Structures are given as structure tokens and as C-alpha cells.
Amino acid sequence: MVSPEIQKDIAHCFAEVIVNSIIEEIGGDVFCLMVDESADVSDKEQMAKWLLFYVLEYVEKYGLNDSKRSQARGLIDYLQDFDFVFHLHLMLIILGHANALSLCLQRKNRDILEAMLEVKSTKEKFQEIRDDGWESLWEKTYSFCDEHGTARLDMEEEYIERHKPRKKTNRTNYQHYRWDCVNPVLDLLLIEFNDRFSETNSNLLTCMAAFNPKDSFADFKLDSLMELAKLYPNDFSSFQMKDLAHELDIYIDNV
Structure with a gap:
């Protein structure tokens, strides 16, 4: 970029x-x-x-x-x-x-x-x-x-x-x-x-900001990570998305 x-x-x-x-x-x-x-x-x-x-x-x-x-x-x-x-x-x-x-x-x-x-x-x-x-x-x-x-x-x-x-x-x-x-x-x-x-590319780049290590990964947020996962429908089914939301929530709380 x-x-x-x-x-x-x-x-x-x-x-x-x-x-x-x-x-x-x-x-x-x-x-x-x-x-x-x-x-x-x-x-x-x-x-x-x-x-x-x-x-x-x-x-x-x-x-x-x-x-x-x-x-x-x-x-x-x-x-x-x-x-x-x-x-x-x-x-x-x-x-x-x-x-x-x-x-x-x-x-x-x-x-x-x-x-x-x-x-x-x-x-x-x-x-x-x-x-x-x-x-x-x-x-x-x-x-x-x-x-x-x-x-x-x-x-x-x-x-x-x-x-x-x-x-x-x-x-x-x-x-x-x-x-x-x-x-x-x-x-x-x-x-x-x-x-x-494009909207898809922009969303992808914006969501990837969640992995920015700046300020101890201050942007590592659930909403951004879930939006990023939605951009890969072939990798995450609707059931997997629900599980991912719970797993990420627990992971973020413990990191």
C-alpha cells in the first residue's frame, strides 16, 4: 500500500x-x-x-x-x-x-x-x-x-x-x-x-489493521477480526463463524 x-x-x-x-x-x-x-x-x-x-x-x-x-x-x-x-x-x-x-x-x-x-x-x-x-x-x-x-x-x-x-x-x-x-x-x-x-479490498486492508502491533495490538478487536473472517466465506461456514466469535472473545480477554 x-x-x-x-x-x-x-x-x-x-x-x-x-x-x-x-x-x-x-x-x-x-x-x-x-x-x-x-x-x-x-x-x-x-x-x-x-x-x-x-x-x-x-x-x-x-x-x-x-x-x-x-x-x-x-x-x-x-x-x-x-x-x-x-x-x-x-x-x-x-x-x-x-x-x-x-x-x-x-x-x-x-x-x-x-x-x-x-x-x-x-x-x-x-x-x-x-x-x-x-x-x-x-x-x-x-x-x-x-x-x-x-x-x-x-x-x-x-x-x-x-x-x-x-x-x-x-x-x-x-x-x-x-x-x-x-x-x-x-x-x-x-x-x-x-x-x-474496491470496497472489498478496502475492507480487507482496514480489517488487517487489527494485526498492527502498535500500542500492544490496541486494534486487535473482535469486530475487526469477525469482519475479516466474513471476507473468506469459503473458509468459515455460518456455524464456524459463531464458534469463532466465542473463541476470539475468550482469546482477547486472556491475551
């Missing part, structure tokens, strides 16, 4: 979902976004973004051919567009929570129960962002646009597909960005959580 390999798998899944969504949104154009994740001694997480404007501007002026120069020009325009700003803020919010979970799981003093509580909390946070986080995301995006001179989009106006500007979308900007961008990404993340931490 707390192994670096599992943490990397989870982080890679988050990144893949978000990056694929952005790539699909911009029509497959290639751009370079370097995100530097770091935490200083005070555990204050920082997300520093480096946009390679100078490289792109160089290619725009001195590219090998018209195609390269045109592509660089288009990417420069996109990096200053509302659409990019919106997706960048969405990505930073999600990766911020994913990074916080990863840091928690890497702490050596975390036991299984605490780790599962962190996973549950992060999953609930993603659900909360999906259901009620739109206003906050929208306000942060608008604030960034105002600060850096990026043109806002009116959420009530019709959404215009940047690659097909003449085609009618019959969708408002609000419908596109909330229902076509934000919700699908968060839905995929929640599905990933449910696949990796």
Missing part, C-alpha cells in the same frame, strides 16, 4: 488521464510543459510551471520550415488562451491532491488504517471537487486571466471549437468546460480509485 511502486502507479494514472484529456482538447498538438513538484523543509508543497516561450518563439522565427514555424505560432497563442489556463488550473488542483496523498503514504510512521483513511479522504475530495468545486475552479481561472491579461470567456456564450470555429457546437462554454472537461476527468480518476481500492 505504501510502496513507492504503487504510489508511482497511482501518480502515473492521474497524469495519464489529465494529459490525455488536454491533448485531446487541443487536437493533438505537441507542446512542452514542465511541472516541477517540490516540498521544502516546512512541508509546503510547491508547483512551479515552466512554459518554454523562448524555445517556441525561436522556432516561430527560425524554424526549419513553414510547418514548424506555424505550429510554434499556434502553440504560443494557445499557451496564452483561456482554454489552456483553465486546463492548467484543473491539472494543478488534481495533481496537488494526488501529491499530498503520495507524501502521506511515504511517511514511515503510517500504518495500514491511517493509509486507507488518507485514500478515502482523497477520493472524497475528488468527489467534492466534481460536485461542488466548479465555482472555485472558475474563479481561480478568471483571477489568473485578469492578472495576466488573458481574455475571459463568457460562460453563457456558445462554445467555439478552436479547430472548427465555424461549426455549431450547440453547447455553452459552461456546458463544455464543466460537463465535457471537468467531470469526465474526475469521473475517470474516481473509477481508477474504485478499481484499485
Whole structure:
């Protein structure tokens, strides 16, 4: 649960979902976004973004051919567009929570129960962002646009597909960005959580915390042990479960 390999798998899944969504949104154009994740001694997480404007501007002026120069020009325009700003803020919010979970799981003093509580909390946070986080995301995006001179989009106006500007979308900007961008990404993340931490797996890991030797096996409780036994119906019949409850009760009292 707390192994670096599992943490990397989870982080890679988050990144893949978000990056694929952005790539699909911009029509497959290639751009370079370097995100530097770091935490200083005070555990204050920082997300520093480096946009390679100078490289792109160089290619725009001195590219090998018209195609390269045109592509660089288009990417420069996109990096200053509302659409990019919106997706960048969405990505930073999600990766911020994913990074916080990863840091928690890497702490050596975390036991299984605490780790599962962190996973549950992060999953609930993603659900909360999906259901009620739109206003906050929208306000942060608008604030960034105002600060850096990026043109806002009116959420009530019709959404215009940047690659097909003449085609009618019959969708408002609000419908596109909330229902076509934000919700699908968060839905995929929640599905990933449910696949990796299904109810059965979560219950199993939680019940196994009963065997944690911390504080002289303080979590070695009858209810947890019985719940664990229920997860193995082929090993414990209904009659054996009743006997097990009595036997464990006596054992715990005498340990």
C-alpha cells in the first residue's frame, strides 16, 4: 500500500488521464510543459510551471520550415488562451491532491488504517471537487486571466471549437468546460480509485489493521477480526463463524 511502486502507479494514472484529456482538447498538438513538484523543509508543497516561450518563439522565427514555424505560432497563442489556463488550473488542483496523498503514504510512521483513511479522504475530495468545486475552479481561472491579461470567456456564450470555429457546437462554454472537461476527468480518476481500492479490498486492508502491533495490538478487536473472517466465506461456514466469535472473545480477554 505504501510502496513507492504503487504510489508511482497511482501518480502515473492521474497524469495519464489529465494529459490525455488536454491533448485531446487541443487536437493533438505537441507542446512542452514542465511541472516541477517540490516540498521544502516546512512541508509546503510547491508547483512551479515552466512554459518554454523562448524555445517556441525561436522556432516561430527560425524554424526549419513553414510547418514548424506555424505550429510554434499556434502553440504560443494557445499557451496564452483561456482554454489552456483553465486546463492548467484543473491539472494543478488534481495533481496537488494526488501529491499530498503520495507524501502521506511515504511517511514511515503510517500504518495500514491511517493509509486507507488518507485514500478515502482523497477520493472524497475528488468527489467534492466534481460536485461542488466548479465555482472555485472558475474563479481561480478568471483571477489568473485578469492578472495576466488573458481574455475571459463568457460562460453563457456558445462554445467555439478552436479547430472548427465555424461549426455549431450547440453547447455553452459552461456546458463544455464543466460537463465535457471537468467531470469526465474526475469521473475517470474516481473509477481508477474504485478499481484499485474496491470496497472489498478496502475492507480487507482496514480489517488487517487489527494485526498492527502498535500500542500492544490496541486494534486487535473482535469486530475487526469477525469482519475479516466474513471476507473468506469459503473458509468459515455460518456455524464456524459463531464458534469463532466465542473463541476470539475468550482469546482477547486472556491475551
